[in-house]
Amino acid sequence: MLDSKIGIFGLLSDAGPVVLFVLLVLLSFSVISWAIIAYKFGYVRKSLGESKAFLDYFFDVYNVDKAFTGSEQYKHGSLPRVFRAGYVEYRALGGKSDIHQAQARIARAIKREANLEGKRLSSLISFLATVGNTAPFIGLFGTVWGIMTSFQNIGQSQSASLAIVAPGISEALIATAAGLAAAIPAVMGYNYFSQQIGIIERDLEEFSPEFVAAFPAEPSTQQGI
Amino acid sequence: MKKAQSHPAEKKFFRWLVVAAGMHVGLFVFALYLQRWDAERHAKPPKIVSVSLVSLPGSGGPSGFSEEPAGEASTIPASLPETAALSQAQPEAVQPMQQKMLVPPPATPKSISVAQTKPVDKQEQINKALERLKQVVAKNAPAPSKPSPAGGMGNLNKALAQLEQRVKAQGYPGGGGQASGSGRGDGGSGRGGGGPYKAVIASIIQQNWEFSRQMLKSSYGMEVYVRIHILADGTIQQILFDRRAPSEYLNNSVKKALERSSLPAIPKDERASELWVGFVFTPEGIEK
Numbered sequence: 001m002l003d004s005k006i007g008i009f010g011l012l013s014d015a016g017p018v019v020l021f022v023l024l025v026l027l028s029f030s031v032i033s034w035a036i037i038a039y040k041f042g043y044v045r046k047s048l049g050e051s052k053a054f055l056d057y058f059f060d061v062y063n064v065d066k067a068f069t070g071s072e073q074y075k076h077g078s079l080p081r082v083f084r085a086g087y088v089e090y091r092a093l094g095g096k097s098d099i100h101q102a103q104a105r106i107a108r109a110i111k112r113e114a115n116l117e118g119k120r121l122s123s124l125i126s127f128l129a130t131v132g133n134t135a136p137f138i139g140l141f142g143t144v145w146g147i148m149t150s151f152q153n154i155g156q157s158q159s160a161s162l163a164i165v166a167p168g169i170s171e172a173l174i175a176t177a178a179g180l181a182a183a184i185p186a187v188m189g190y191n192y193f194s195q196q197i198g199i200i201e202r203d204l205e206e207f208s209p210e211f212v213a214a215f216p217a218e219p220s221t222q223q224g225i
Numbered sequence: 226m227k228k229a230q231s232h233p234a235e236k237k238f239f240r241w242l243v244v245a246a247g248m249h250v251g252l253f254v255f256a257l258y259l260q261r262w263d264a265e266r267h268a269k270p271p272k273i274v275s276v277s278l279v280s281l282p283g284s285g286g287p288s289g290f291s292e293e294p295a296g297e298a299s300t301i302p303a304s305l306p307e308t309a310a311l312s313q314a315q316p317e318a319v320q321p322m323q324q325k326m327l328v329p330p331p332a333t334p335k336s337i338s339v340a341q342t343k344p345v346d347k348q349e350q351i352n353k354a355l356e357r358l359k360q361v362v363a364k365n366a367p368a369p370s371k372p373s374p375a376g377g378m379g380n381l382n383k384a385l386a387q388l389e390q391r392v393k394a395q396g397y398p399g400g401g402g403q404a405s406g407s408g409r410g411d412g413g414s415g416r417g418g419g420g421p422y423k424a425v426i427a428s429i430i431q432q433n434w435e436f437s438r439q440m441l442k443s444s445y446g447m448e449v450y451v452r453i454h455i456l457a458d459g460t461i462q463q464i465l466f467d468r469r470a471p472s473e474y475l476n477n478s479v480k481k482a483l484e485r486s487s488l489p490a491i492p493k494d495e496r497a498s499e500l501w502v503g504f505v506f507t508p509e510g511i512e513k
Contacts, residue, residue, distance in 0.1 A: 009260065027249065030249065031242065031246050032242065034245035034248065035245040035246075036241075038244065039237060153439075153440075157437050157440065158435070159435070161473075163472065163473040163477055164474055
């Protein structure tokens with residue numbers, strides 16, 4: 001079926017090794033980009049949705065223990081994760097240090113978890129940016145190489161009619177088309193995820209002090225906020 | 226703990242990787258199917274309908290014969306007004322003999338053999354038409370409606386003479402001597418190249434044909450049916466493409482090859498002052 005000599009596949013079968021290698025690289029870029037887009041789309045969407053739901057719950061219950069218990073059902077949210085890190089630190093203190101020291105330690109734990117969460121969210125996104133920036137150039141390289149080969153063939157055939165020039169150029173242009181086909185979804189995905197991750201990171205920055213302030217001085221005696 | 230957390234995430238990512246690869250494969254298969262479908266849709270060979278009409282002298286009555294090479298339609302105009310009365314008086318005498326529709330079979334790339342066989346038919350038809358015309362005129366000559374039968378015969382003879390001249394001028398020397406009513410004769414040699422001569426010119430054209438098969442993306446339907454009109458001195462007067470290949474490269478290469486070729490003069494044993502010779506150019510070579 002793939003030995004067909006028609007259309008794009010006919011051009012592919014006549015392409016040189018360099019152009020084929022370029023196409024292979026671009027194909028793998030495209031596959032990985034789409035996998036990242038699909039994977040991250042679910043991850044970021046869940047994180048955003050659960051963070052919003054947890055914030056509503058957190059301000060409803062007005063109690064760190066209840067909020068911690070409730071946060072267990074928001075396993076993929078970024079804000080619940082950060083809150084849980086603060087709560088674990090708060091419980092680890094066990095009322096041994098004074099209130100300022102305790103808040104500083106909780107704040108550090110929350111900040112550390114927020115940083116981790118930011119890294120987790122933006123992991124693999126840089127690959128999309130790389131593909132978006134480099135794939136057109138890789139495709140262009142394949143095209144330039146293909147046109148060079150094509151001109152050599154034209155020189156050998158000693159004719160410069162359109163019928164001779166056009167097939168080689170169209171063959172070479174496939175690489176540029178493949179580069180654009182890989183780059184366009186990658187750039188779109190990168191922009192979308194950058195915006196969504198930016199929203200989550202702003203939420204983390206905004207609500208981290210709220211979480212720190214929510215923990216009472218003595219965990220065993222005071223339960224309310 | 227972290228390993229346990231990252232493991233499902235990696236697993237999930239690899240699952241998406243497999244899905245994306247499958248999606249690309251599916252997209253390729255779909256594109257392939259789409260192209261095949263599109264190619265099949267456009268690959269139907271166009272119907273070539275060639276209708277050749279030759280009108281004999283006369284204003285209203287249909288007359289004549291038809292047998293021209295495929296792809297060419299020529300008409301001998303009714304330029305003999307003196308025969309109009311005759312034709313009107315005897316409309317049943319001249320009837321259209323043949324209107325041929327040719328649809329070239331795409332799957333059988335055979336050479337055009339019309340160049341050798343058809344002139345005989347044409348000449349025969351011309352002769353038949355002339356004979357029939359004469360018979361009818363002779364039968365109706367003493368009819369009272371005719372004011373001057375002698376004048377009618379004169380007109381007929383004139384018309385026949387002019388017709389013969391036209392036939393000769395179009396490269397049918399075998400038509401000579403038909404005015405005497407002798408019938409067929411050797412009219413078949415007027416068209417189509419002889420065997421040895423055709424082989425010689427085919428080899429000359431082949432030598433001048435610069436064509437690289439690698440430049441073709443597909444060999445499907447790559448046939449060019451060409452006829453050339455060769456004058457007595459070997460000059461190619463006319464190049465007719467009966468059927469072009471989908472590749473303009475092949476078409477142009479054939480045209481250039483024919484233009485470059487300087488052919489030898491037609492040998493005397495061909496008994497023709499000019500020839501129509503047909504060739505089929507394929508990526509494999511020239512078929513005669």
